[in-house]
Amino acid sequence: MLSFSLNPDQEEMRKVAAEFARREIEPRWREADEKAEFPLELLSLAYEQGLMGIAAPTSLGGLGLGATEEVIFTEEMAKVNPNLAVGLILQGSLAPSILWNFASQEQQQEFVPPVLRGEKILAMAITEPTAGSDVSNVRTTARRNGPDTWLLSGEKCFITLGEYAQQSLVLARTDEAEGIDGMRFFIVDTDAPGFRVKKMDMWANRPAPTSQLFLQDVEVPESRRLDAGFREIMATFNKERILVAARWLGHSQHAFSWAMEYATTREQFGKRIGDFQSIAFQFADAHVAIEAVRWLTYRAAWMWDEGLPIKDLMLDVSAAKLLSTQTAEKVSQMALHIGGGWGLVKDELPVARMAIDAFIAPVTVGSYEVQKRIIARKLGLRTE
Numbered sequence: 584m585l586s587f588s589l590n591p592d593q594e595e596m597r598k599v600a601a602e603f604a605r606r607e608i609e610p611r612w613r614e615a616d617e618k619a620e621f622p623l624e625l626l627s628l629a630y631e632q633g634l635m636g637i638a639a640p641t642s643l644g645g646l647g648l649g650a651t652e653e654v655i656f657t658e659e660m661a662k663v664n665p666n667l668a669v670g671l672i673l674q675g676s677l678a679p680s681i682l683w684n685f686a687s688q689e690q691q692q693e694f695v696p697p698v699l700r701g702e703k704i705l706a707m708a709i710t711e712p713t714a715g716s717d718v719s720n721v722r723t724t725a726r727r728n729g730p731d732t733w734l735l736s737g738e739k740c741f742i743t744l745g746e747y748a749q750q751s752l753v754l755a756r757t758d759e760a761e762g763i764d765g766m767r768f769f770i771v772d773t774d775a776p777g778f779r780v781k782k783m784d785m786w787a788n789r790p791a792p793t794s795q796l797f798l799q800d801v802e803v804p805e806s807r808r809l810d811a812g813f814r815e816i817m818a819t820f821n822k823e824r825i826l827v828a829a830r831w832l833g834h835s836q837h838a839f840s841w842a843m844e845y846a847t848t849r850e851q852f853g854k855r856i857g858d859f860q861s862i863a864f865q866f867a868d869a870h871v872a873i874e875a876v877r878w879l880t881y882r883a884a885w886m887w888d889e890g891l892p893i894k895d896l897m898l899d900v901s902a903a904k905l906l907s908t909q910t911a912e913k914v915s916q917m918a919l920h921i922g923g924g925w926g927l928v929k930d931e932l933p934v935a936r937m938a939i940d941a942f943i944a945p946v947t948v949g950s951y952e953v954q955k956r957i958i959a960r961k962l963g964l965r966t967e
């Protein structure tokens with residue numbers, strides 16, 4: 584599907600990524616899920632395979648490709664497990680991209696290559712207990728402590744791979760009076776005095792666990808401050824939404840294939856359960872939704888690669904993210920329903936896990952309501 588518009592190199596990327604997912608993700612995801620531990624060796628394995636830093640500059644060890652190639656990679660990983668996929672794209676793209684887009688040359692050279700090689704983990708610490716969807720409400724403070732040092736204090740939560748990170752990109756308020764313009768990112772060493780990490784135990788997304796971060800007067804040198812804050816992260820969220828749409832596109836396809844396999848082999852009342860009209864029609868609806876997600880996601884990636892200004896691609900990006908996450912929830916619940924009692928047997932089938940994981944889909948990088956607000960505003964409505 585859609586392959587007619589992919590060039591031979593992109594087709595090759597899909598093959599390499601699919602093979603990597605089969606070889607490295609498939610045998611690891613169950614244990615990662617049970618233990619709620621990310622298998623860190625995946626990062627260097629992906630690097631050796633040429634799958635880290637797909638869109639990162641070649642001068643930093645990346646491949647210098649585009650969002651379309653990142654989408655291909657993410658989709659293939661997520662067809663096997665959406666959570667290990669997100670760990671890989673967080674380290675290969677989302678977190679270091681803040682550095683290669685907004686950091687100084689020195690900061691980029693020091694911090695990006697080790698992350699792309701899988702040697703160091705870089706967390707992205709934006710969310711706080713009282714600043715979830717509303718990032719403008721970040722309360723973590725950075726106050727000057729002499730000309731060359733800052734002191735950071737506050738609390739972050741839901742920080743993916745936070746427990747493994749050597750550095751965290753922490754969004755903090757440098758100037759209360761300046762509102763959203765008074766925020767900056769800092770590259771913070773997680774072993775600095777005053778920095779504490781506590782794992783969050785969650786029902787979903789277990790292979791890419793999240794943490795709370797507590798900062799109490801953590802000293803950070805001026806050289807670790809980025810000239811980027813609220814506005815830059817809002818722009819970056821658009822790229823993240825494209826990759827998140829690809830993540831849930833892969834997940835929906837996995838749930839669909841699983842359900843199709845089951846519905847065409849399981850028989851009741853003397854026939855395949857997939858041949859009952861009420862079940863067959865669910866597959867028809869799911870197929871249409873997945874195809875629509877595929878088009879929206881790849882189109883959004885193409886718009887990004889064409890270099891359209893953010894204001895001209897926001898609506899399409901949010902549409903892809905919204906439909907992809909809605910579809911992932913629906914299709915994985917459909918699969919669970921079709922699995923009957925067997926869908927809930929832990930050792931037998933991964934389908935209950937798929938349905939639970941899909942509850943995360945709408946939450947990250949803007950919920951359903953946040954995406955609808957963006958779309959409605961781009962349509963000229965006020966959404967009050």
Ligand SMILES: Cc1cc2nc3c(=O)[nH]c(=O)nc-3n(C[C@H](O)[C@H](O)[C@H](O)COP(=O)(O)OP(=O)(O)OC[C@H]3O[C@@H](n4cnc5c(N)ncnc54)[C@H](O)[C@@H]3O)c2cc1C
Nearest residue numbers: 707708709710715716717741742743788946947948950952
């Ligand atoms: C698995 C996972 C991984 C994450 N990883 C990271 C990470 O690495 N780094 C990081 O910084 N953050 C991370 N997050 C945080 C994530 O970005 C937030 O969870 C998200 O921004 C939503 O915030 P919240 O959970 O506090 O929900 P809230 O913002 O409190 O939202 C609760 C509900 O209210 C609704 N709502 C909010 N505002 C409006 C509105 N204006 N209109 C209508 N409804 C509204 C929402 O849609 C939602 O349904 C992660 C979260 C999860 C679950």
